[in-house]
Amino acid sequence: MCGIVGIIGSEFKVGDLIDGLKKLEYRGYDSAGVATVDGNGLYVSKSVGRIDALRGVVETEKAVHNGIAHTRWATHGVPSDRNAHPHTDCSGKIAVVHNGIIENYQELKKGLLERGHKFHSETDTEVISHLIEENFKGNLYQAVLETLKELRGAFAIVVIHSDIPDVMIGARKGSPLVFGCNEEKCMLASDVTPIIKYTRDVIFLEDGDVVYIQGNKARITDFSGNIVIRNRMHISWDENAAEKGGFKHFMLKEINEVPEAIESALVGRYDEKGFPVLHELDEFNLERVKRILLVACGTSYHAGLVFKYFAEKYLDIDVLIDVASEFRYRPIRITDDTLTVAISQSGETADTLESIRAIKKAGGKVIAITNVVGSTITRESDVTLFMNAGPEIGVAASKTYINQLIVLYTLALYMIKKLGKWNNIHDEISRQILNSSKIIKQIIQDPKIEQMADLYKNYNHFMYVGRGINTATAMEGALKLKEISYINAVAYAAGELKHGPIALLDPTFPVFAVVPKDSLYEKMRSNIEESKARNAKIITIATEGDKEIERISNNVIYIPQVSEDLYPLVIAPVIQLFAYYIANKRGYDPDKPRNLAKSVTVE
Numbered sequence: 001m002c003g004i005v006g007i008i009g010s011e012f013k014v015g016d017l018i019d020g021l022k023k024l025e026y027r028g029y030d031s032a033g034v035a036t037v038d039g040n041g042l043y044v045s046k047s048v049g050r051i052d053a054l055r056g057v058v059e060t061e062k063a064v065h066n067g068i069a070h071t072r073w074a075t076h077g078v079p080s081d082r083n084a085h086p087h088t089d090c091s092g093k094i095a096v097v098h099n100g101i102i103e104n105y106q107e108l109k110k111g112l113l114e115r116g117h118k119f120h121s122e123t124d125t126e127v128i129s130h131l132i133e134e135n136f137k138g139n140l141y142q143a144v145l146e147t148l149k150e151l152r153g154a155f156a157i158v159v160i161h162s163d164i165p166d167v168m169i170g171a172r173k174g175s176p177l178v179f180g181c182n183e184e185k186c187m188l189a190s191d192v193t194p195i196i197k198y199t200r201d202v203i204f205l206e207d208g209d210v211v212y213i214q215g216n217k218a219r220i221t222d223f224s225g226n227i228v229i230r231n232r233m234h235i236s237w238d239e240n241a242a243e244k245g246g247f248k249h250f251m252l253k254e255i256n257e258v259p260e261a262i263e264s265a266l267v268g269r270y271d272e273k274g275f276p277v278l279h280e281l282d283e284f285n286l287e288r289v290k291r292i293l294l295v296a297c298g299t300s301y302h303a304g305l306v307f308k309y310f311a312e313k314y315l316d317i318d319v320l321i322d323v324a325s326e327f328r329y330r331p332i333r334i335t336d337d338t339l340t341v342a343i344s345q346s347g348e349t350a351d352t353l354e355s356i357r358a359i360k361k362a363g364g365k366v367i368a369i370t371n372v373v374g375s376t377i378t379r380e381s382d383v384t385l386f387m388n389a390g391p392e393i394g395v396a397a398s399k400t401y402i403n404q405l406i407v408l409y410t411l412a413l414y415m416i417k418k419l420g421k422w423n424n425i426h427d428e429i430s431r432q433i434l435n436s437s438k439i440i441k442q443i444i445q446d447p448k449i450e451q452m453a454d455l456y457k458n459y460n461h462f463m464y465v466g467r468g469i470n471t472a473t474a475m476e477g478a479l480k481l482k483e484i485s486y487i488n489a490v491a492y493a494a495g496e497l498k499h500g501p502i503a504l505l506d507p508t509f510p511v512f513a514v515v516p517k518d519s520l521y522e523k524m525r526s527n528i529e530e531s532k533a534r535n536a537k538i539i540t541i542a543t544e545g546d547k548e549i550e551r552i553s554n555n556v557i558y559i560p561q562v563s564e565d566l567y568p569l570v571i572a573p574v575i576q577l578f579a580y581y582i583a584n585k586r587g588y589d590p591d592k593p594r595n596l597a598k599s600v601t602v603e
């Protein structure tokens, strides 16, 4: 996830581009850059660090007519001046800003290098400017269309060329791009926030759209050059709401970004047959792994627990997991056949980092799973699988948890394939993972989740239960609720209720049961019956079509049927939204829960 701004038309200042970027800071903030063109050439300035650092390296008062700007959230290449956008071609005339991931950039880069192109960055983006250079025969629009045919992955791009200073071209496939014009100027941006200063009538470009702007006139076509008609939308949000995409809080916005985040996590990770591809792990001899060790904290620990259940079921090897704050103080045994994985969305969690150091000291190699390129954990681990969720502003993990699950399922499937254990069950799981963004898009629109939060907002205790792989779901549900709504929420593997926690249950202590139709369904039902017999109110998350569950539930939220291994993935947004709505209805700010920080850098 990155932020793009482009302005073209009557005179404006370079500082206006940076003001636009500031509105997109939530999309990325590790480096930023700006490029402008006039009849004399292309001018590019970049700076690592937050957007304000860019003001120090550009002439903010300079008057221009055409410029693009970018704030980056690194995916390929560490945050640095070199890797900051815009990226240029060999002639130094073309500049490109890009949000998304070019899946086939390595093969494209190889060809471009063989044909003599010189690269200046480690990014996937730079291939685009060089390809446009190759395809440019005097018509920038045609050159962009030719280039788009060569790109695989998810992207939104904006392109300018110093030989044609009154033209700007944008295109989208999988990453957002919004377009708006007033009498004097046209704008392109990753969301409406930089645009509403100029106009409130915008077009949300659709996948496969290209917008060609000359001065303040524009046309939209598909990738083949056929004109397409898109409706304008009037934006009535105030600026503050617009920053949150019209949502009341970042957390709600970020849960709504899950489908886009999942697509980013999947780019380049499955081949056309649906087999997982993790080139990052080429140097690991996975065939000889007999034991997997996971360390993580909080929500990341719960993602690791899902992996444990999934991987143990199909890999026939032991998966051990511990919270990092405990792991690091215990004797650490690393054998040649141990694979160690550290999970941390921030990449800065002190306990996880110290565990990594301890593992390395004991002779282990660490695979990190994080969301932040350049974070300490990525630097100290041997290899990193990036989650590509984009920045998450809300303190409580939401889309990052879901992307952790995507990466962990993919890692497990990759090992299943490597270890020769792949069968048609895995074909189906892989197919459903590739389709999961669509399933989740539908789930997060279910109005019943908010209605249920309304019914239960005044309870001060909740018991979350699940079994098997959904024990982790119950634990994550309880953590989410307690951390943003300050309600006493406890979680147990449902079979444990009878060993003590059931004593807590009464009409004031609702049970939130995760009970999809899976192989433990009957057992879960018995546990729910036991709870009901103690007069506890029962909320269930169940599989569509399960009418039987209604008999023992006070309220049910249905989710679509998926492979039983994937319920943690599709239920995650439900538990997040339930916690979100309760916190909101109790008058708390879910984005900034008391006593908590986004990166826990203390032990």
Ligand code: M6R
Binding pocket: 297, 298, 299, 300, 343, 344, 345, 346, 347, 348, 349, 352, 395, 396, 397, 398, 483, 596, 598, 599, 600
């Ligand atoms: O950045 P990390 O994933 O390493 O963070 C671990 C925990 O601190 C984090 O998951 C925490 O539990 C959050 N408050 C969860 O919402």
